[in-house]
Amino acid sequence: MGPARQDTTTTNKPQAITDTGLRAERVSRTAGGSLIVDGITLAPRPGTVVGLLGPNGSGKSTLLRLLAGVLAPTAGVVTLDGRPLRDLGRREVARRTAVVEQQSDTQVDLTVRDVVRLGRVPHRRAWSPATAEDERAVDEALARTDLTNRADQPWHTLSGGERQRTHIARALAQSPRELLLDEPTNHLDIHHQLDLLHLVASLPLTTVVALHDLNLAAMFCDEVLILNNGRAHAYGTPTEVLTEKLIAEVYGVRAVVTREEGYPSVRFVRR
Structure with missing residues (x-):
C-alpha cells in the first residue's frame, strides 16, 4: 500500500501562483458547442501527485490533454516554467512532459525494450541512431519499473499490468519532469492497481493522474481536484476533500468516510 499523505492545503483554497513547472490558468475547452472544461486553474507543486476525480464526463481526460498540449484551450493558458505551450514546439514539450493513456496497443511486433x-x-x-545516453535512459527506466528481465519479451505476450508498467517505463525514458496519466489502473486487478500506483507515487516527478477510484486516490495522491460538469468543485488533500457531503453532491451516492492509516477510506452505502 502507498504511504499516507500529509495534509498541507485547504479545500477550495486558491493555489499559489508560480512560474515554475506545469500550470493551467483559467483554462476552458469547448467542443461541439458544449463547454467541456470551464475555467480551471491547476498548479501542481513540484514532486507531488495530484489526482483528478469526478464522474464520467466531468472533464478529467480533456483537462489532461490540455495539460499535455494535445488540445489547445478555447480560453486561458497552459504554461511550462511560465512559457505558454503554444509557444513551445511539440518536441520541447515532449522532452519535459510524458503522457500515459488509458490503453495503448500496437499491431507491430515489438519487444518491451523497443x-x-x-x-x-x-x-x-x-x-539518427540511439546514443549511449539513450540506452542508459532505457535501461534505467526498465530497472525502475522492474522490467529488466522482460526487456526482450514480445510486447503482445505481456499481461495488462505489465503493459501499463511498460508504458510508464517508456514515459520515464523521456526523462520528464511532469507525468500525466489517464486512468492508468483501468482493466487491472486490485493487486496490479496497487502495484502500479505505488510505483507512480514513488517517482521523483510532478504527477497528475485521472482516477475513478476514490480510495486509490486517497491512498496515493497528495492532493485531489474534484471536477463536476467541467468545473473545479473542490481542491485539497484527500482528507479535506473526500467527505460524505461532497461525494453525495458530486456523485449522487451515499457513502461513509472513515480515516484509516492516515488517509480517508470510503465505503459506499447500498440504496
Whole structure:
C-alpha cells in the first residue's frame, strides 16, 4: 500500500501562483458547442501527485490533454516554467512532459525494450541512431519499473499490468519532469492497481493522474481536484476533500468516510 499523505492545503483554497513547472490558468475547452472544461486553474507543486476525480464526463481526460498540449484551450493558458505551450514546439514539450493513456496497443511486433525506446524519440534527430545516453535512459527506466528481465519479451505476450508498467517505463525514458496519466489502473486487478500506483507515487516527478477510484486516490495522491460538469468543485488533500457531503453532491451516492492509516477510506452505502 502507498504511504499516507500529509495534509498541507485547504479545500477550495486558491493555489499559489508560480512560474515554475506545469500550470493551467483559467483554462476552458469547448467542443461541439458544449463547454467541456470551464475555467480551471491547476498548479501542481513540484514532486507531488495530484489526482483528478469526478464522474464520467466531468472533464478529467480533456483537462489532461490540455495539460499535455494535445488540445489547445478555447480560453486561458497552459504554461511550462511560465512559457505558454503554444509557444513551445511539440518536441520541447515532449522532452519535459510524458503522457500515459488509458490503453495503448500496437499491431507491430515489438519487444518491451523497443516500446521503451520510443520514449527517447523527442531527444533524437530524425533517423539518427540511439546514443549511449539513450540506452542508459532505457535501461534505467526498465530497472525502475522492474522490467529488466522482460526487456526482450514480445510486447503482445505481456499481461495488462505489465503493459501499463511498460508504458510508464517508456514515459520515464523521456526523462520528464511532469507525468500525466489517464486512468492508468483501468482493466487491472486490485493487486496490479496497487502495484502500479505505488510505483507512480514513488517517482521523483510532478504527477497528475485521472482516477475513478476514490480510495486509490486517497491512498496515493497528495492532493485531489474534484471536477463536476467541467468545473473545479473542490481542491485539497484527500482528507479535506473526500467527505460524505461532497461525494453525495458530486456523485449522487451515499457513502461513509472513515480515516484509516492516515488517509480517508470510503465505503459506499447500498440504496
